[in-house]
Amino acid sequence: MEQPQPQPSAEPETEPGAGKPPLRVGLVGYAFMGAAHSQGWRTAGRVFDLPREPVLAVLCGRDGVAARTAADRHGWAAVETDWRALIARDDVDLVDICTPGDSHAEIALAALAAGKHVLCEKPLANSAAEAETMTRAAEEAYGRGQLAMVGFNYRRVPATALARRMVADGRLGTLRHVRVTYLQDWLVDPAFPLTWRLRKEHAGSGSLGDLGAHIVDLAQYLAGERLAGVSALTETFVRERPLPGGAGSGLTAMPAAGTGTVTVDDAALFTGRFASGALASFEATRYATGRKNALRIELNGERGSLSFDLERLNELWFHDATEPGAEAGFRRILVTEPDHPYMAAWWPPGHGLGYEHTFVHQARDLVHAIDEGRRPDPSFADGLQVQRVLAAVEESAEKNSVYTPVAD
Amino acid sequence: MEQPQPQPSAEPETEPGAGKPPLRVGLVGYAFMGAAHSQGWRTAGRVFDLPREPVLAVLCGRDGVAARTAADRHGWAAVETDWRALIARDDVDLVDICTPGDSHAEIALAALAAGKHVLCEKPLANSAAEAETMTRAAEEAYGRGQLAMVGFNYRRVPATALARRMVADGRLGTLRHVRVTYLQDWLVDPAFPLTWRLRKEHAGSGSLGDLGAHIVDLAQYLAGERLAGVSALTETFVRERPLPGGAGSGLTAMPAAGTGTVTVDDAALFTGRFASGALASFEATRYATGRKNALRIELNGERGSLSFDLERLNELWFHDATEPGAEAGFRRILVTEPDHPYMAAWWPPGHGLGYEHTFVHQARDLVHAIDEGRRPDPSFADGLQVQRVLAAVEESAEKNSVYTPVAD
Amino acid sequence: MEQPQPQPSAEPETEPGAGKPPLRVGLVGYAFMGAAHSQGWRTAGRVFDLPREPVLAVLCGRDGVAARTAADRHGWAAVETDWRALIARDDVDLVDICTPGDSHAEIALAALAAGKHVLCEKPLANSAAEAETMTRAAEEAYGRGQLAMVGFNYRRVPATALARRMVADGRLGTLRHVRVTYLQDWLVDPAFPLTWRLRKEHAGSGSLGDLGAHIVDLAQYLAGERLAGVSALTETFVRERPLPGGAGSGLTAMPAAGTGTVTVDDAALFTGRFASGALASFEATRYATGRKNALRIELNGERGSLSFDLERLNELWFHDATEPGAEAGFRRILVTEPDHPYMAAWWPPGHGLGYEHTFVHQARDLVHAIDEGRRPDPSFADGLQVQRVLAAVEESAEKNSVYTPVAD
């Protein structure tokens, strides 16, 4: 076979996504969530065919040197050390808030006021009151064409999205039970230091806001209905912990020595009733030794059941009660087929995704919502409603576990 | 090789267990539990080396023909149609009560008064008051050398017995969480008929007494401590059900047509606190579509965790948190080794047991306790304490889920 | 409620199964298999409604004292110390052979000649030649009304019986693959002693005859077709082992000190082709560290797949490829429903069985076959055919793994 000679390339060099209108993102915070969101924004346009091209424009962190390092690592073009400066920039279309919960409201309100779209990590705020203000502002901003989304990323696991689709299709029939746990174990060791996540003034609450917010949202999302009331127990097992040796991560500094008091819950257990009469049970804890990220949810309905475990996130288990009894059983659906949510853009069947892909999907869905001008899902109103459930949980826990309705 | 000629056997024929003092059992009730207990009594002496030989002496059922058929099937020598007649017999050493809960107290008290040992199915009684009377009677009878045991057979699964041993050995350290579910699904179909288990006057309660009693006992047994208080929700999803076409099974007749009202709970959810401060969550339901017998329990402690599922009863999962992090993980202990509880008498490693073996082990343990004159475990006092937890659950459920202490 | 007075029982005492014609069993050997068969014969009539009542008539063992102890433990009425004496007895209808393979042929031929039914443990014999003689004798005896069955008990697990039913119903379509392993680990420790199972003159072969016979039978039974040829590797990893300290168990004495040579295979791997063109792979080993009794089989067909693991014997996994792709997956059928094989006679759904139940089912099926005069399944001819597969495996292993047809 004759070897053809190399020819000069006929194609000029281009930027990825060139030709599409950009969506310039400004990210506030660069710790765990900031890294995950960076991965989401960087990857979404490379995997999905998006109407707008996300651009990692500006990263904001209080420590300029650390922020610059993070920006280089995660791929952000510019750096700000004050979130107000970031919001003031003309070259930012969307503000992505990955800070601890105590600053969500202030940043989100300012960003909306400045005409930006907003993506805000969960929990939406540290109190229902703040969340209400944010939701009102989001509603007004929507009238001006701005979108505001709250980051319940676990709706974007292909398996949970498939579960939602199956529930909506009536595959479960009348719902009877939803049971959810979110089990972690990073506080089992009493020597683990007192980070910002263990202080009420920063985190708002402990396992409840961090893990409980996720499972309340996911349970309601999958059930397709809301909790009417709850009965709760919370507990702080270890009340004094060593202070971190140096500065805390991200936006929050902590003192340098001695011990300090844990002011949030270590674990929260609650039961509840859905509007339809279905029963629910919830457990959020950081003391489930050996369970690293066990968000497990099961829904039982008259026609079938679904079960999911975040530690095996490519699988959805489905029991179809309409099958003949001799052949019925929970089946492991490997959620990697082209007709599963999000999966046509990824790999062939059987090639699974990981945790961070939820953020790629979140970015994808938000870009589409912005392009189409429709309300993002979940909205700030959804975040507020979750906040109200958490408030009812806290109220019940304070009132001797008495059943406490969720405010409308 | 020269063929030796057959020789007359030097051994006379004998009965199994010949030479050992017999323990003559009278069984009241021959439905599901009666069949399971029969299997236990018949097998215990064939597998374990017992100090006394259980004899299946008399079976009692109200319908003489049906009782005779059952006796032939399950291997009982004689039949009675009145439990009082059974108790009056001289050739019965132990009365085994497998009737619905509404008759437990009356039969057990009469049997104790007649000088018999007693094994009583759980729940001990349909009310804490009855259980108290029974416990007092058992205590007095113990002074006369009679033993009384309650049938929490799930303590006798080799895996749960191993779990208890490991907890007692300190393998879990300070306990933080116990979470238990007992999930069945036989009521999902609204056309399932109104059996005696769905009527309060016979069953006392629904999933709570049937399934909840098991998991309360197992949780406390494995934890090695008692619940201090509970907060509960109960629900009856389907309130009217068709009446069974004919007579009910066992001792209880039901009307023949139309529909009737379910007067017990279909599901019971409760959270609680152990005396030590550990948290617990419980769910008992007959509406968990696709879950057939999912008694699942997990204990999390500072040094480790244990997890068990009755649907895979030969396995105990153990996480040893003292292992180096890079090698730690929940391990599946196949509880079939000779140094596992009960297993030296059974098969080689990897050859698992089934559900009914719990009754073989129960018979074995009770025979040993009788022979040694020591209190059986669990005693009627243990059954009473479980009853008090169930009473607190019912009280909490009636009082808007308020946290309700368990009576001492 | 008025208390009725105890009445004298109207029912005379009876023996279990009274009124049915007995089937008097004589058991040769009382080690592991003898104990398991005892459990089977004792239980079958108590759980299933059998046309004839099995009677544990005579146990035979060479050491009279030990045999008497075993008979008392396992419930046999009489004892013999010479199997010829057992066969010569008029009060034995069926001879159950649980000795090592080197004595199967001699005992079975004598029993058939004496007019007895025969149940013979697998492998049928230590050579295909012996098995042929036995098969001819069984065929002749069948003409005289005697039945002869080989003890491939793993056909009697409800899950494997269900699998067979589903394959026969066409649920898998054209078969492509069968892969089977039988993994144990009791030889991993080089200090494990040289028992009779490790000597060719007693056991015939090692993992091949012990484990390989099971999986060859099960694979062919489930596939519904026979292996046409095989290619094999065998290995003995540890060639010298300590001699057992004392006498061997059962019928076989071993010398008392020093070391001896292992003369059988430790592991056997082979691939093969079914008559239909489907491919098969087999592995039998006693060196799979941590695997205790992992008989695992999977069948892949054009329309579906089935998967089974003996360590979780109450489960059958089924993939239905005719389901829509988005909902397809391997489903765990908990084989405890009343319409599953054998299960109507046992417990409610979700209450699993154990290893020994296969022997109860084997006894049940053999009693029915005897009553109806139909050939038992598996017959000696089936055992012979398995023997021929094993012979082809050995021949291939000796001939550098060359593909070796299975003799017809």
Added chain:
Amino acid sequence: MEQPQPQPSAEPETEPGAGKPPLRVGLVGYAFMGAAHSQGWRTAGRVFDLPREPVLAVLCGRDGVAARTAADRHGWAAVETDWRALIARDDVDLVDICTPGDSHAEIALAALAAGKHVLCEKPLANSAAEAETMTRAAEEAYGRGQLAMVGFNYRRVPATALARRMVADGRLGTLRHVRVTYLQDWLVDPAFPLTWRLRKEHAGSGSLGDLGAHIVDLAQYLAGERLAGVSALTETFVRERPLPGGAGSGLTAMPAAGTGTVTVDDAALFTGRFASGALASFEATRYATGRKNALRIELNGERGSLSFDLERLNELWFHDATEPGAEAGFRRILVTEPDHPYMAAWWPPGHGLGYEHTFVHQARDLVHAIDEGRRPDPSFADGLQVQRVLAAVEESAEKNSVYTPVAD
């Protein structure tokens, strides 16, 4: 708290990875593998701290329009339509070959001759002869400072990398067994079209080169030793398939209508011996209905066992046989801890990775190797040795499965 005013950012905008020497990649092929490699190159520098910054410089595909679209999607700056042109460019440091196997040799040899580093997808070539030439060229190029790596990406799953570390640390002791399957099912439907992967002239072989190459490499890598010989069966179940409707994907066009002949194997089964005497079994198939990507490997050694399944790639199962028997069991190590391979750069414990992360890790490892000038692992020599195993498999399959030594 006083609100500081927004300040102009002190930081100029920069490119990610700015300041590091670039590693400019030219990718040939943009189908499945091209997309996966793109993801790897794009992400590696954003997650890991690399000594050189990978730059997605040029993508090459024969169809200029399609290549441009792919380049935009996957993020490549420039496009070439002739791989010779790509190799001729000065602004390409490394050529990444993701084409079908029939073009690997030609491209790799040209790239090495042009002074480029090379990453070549597996299998290294379609014949051992080609692979030898490539290996020699790679060796010579290494003398000139060029590196050549073959893309056995499954070595880069954190769980398999951990397994390798544990084997190297002696945690398994003397190895006895390695059993591996790679099960897919995309050919079960006879209507699936005849793609290039089913034609020998393009793909070299079928399941053997595609799946078998992966498992041979992984087995040898984890065992830390090489196969001495093999015995094999291969099969093509469906010999005629419909031709694809249009042009094939990537570099290969296929005719447009009718049916064509499958000229590669659908399934390959082989057994083998390692140099140490350990036994191995392999199965590669595209007909394992319901198994989507089930690369499963288990290693059994005298001191322990390891087990892995690619469908659950964040888990490694370990049985430590030095544990006391009563507590031993296979444990699920969730390979997401900071001291697991690659994981310190990713997410907190319990937050799993997906399939494509293997390509991120491959890029990372290759960049480090290039920076340090050390031979990449796996080298072309490793790829050649795998090729020799596959050649021995083919030879054995042709010679009636006779045991065939692997060439040195």
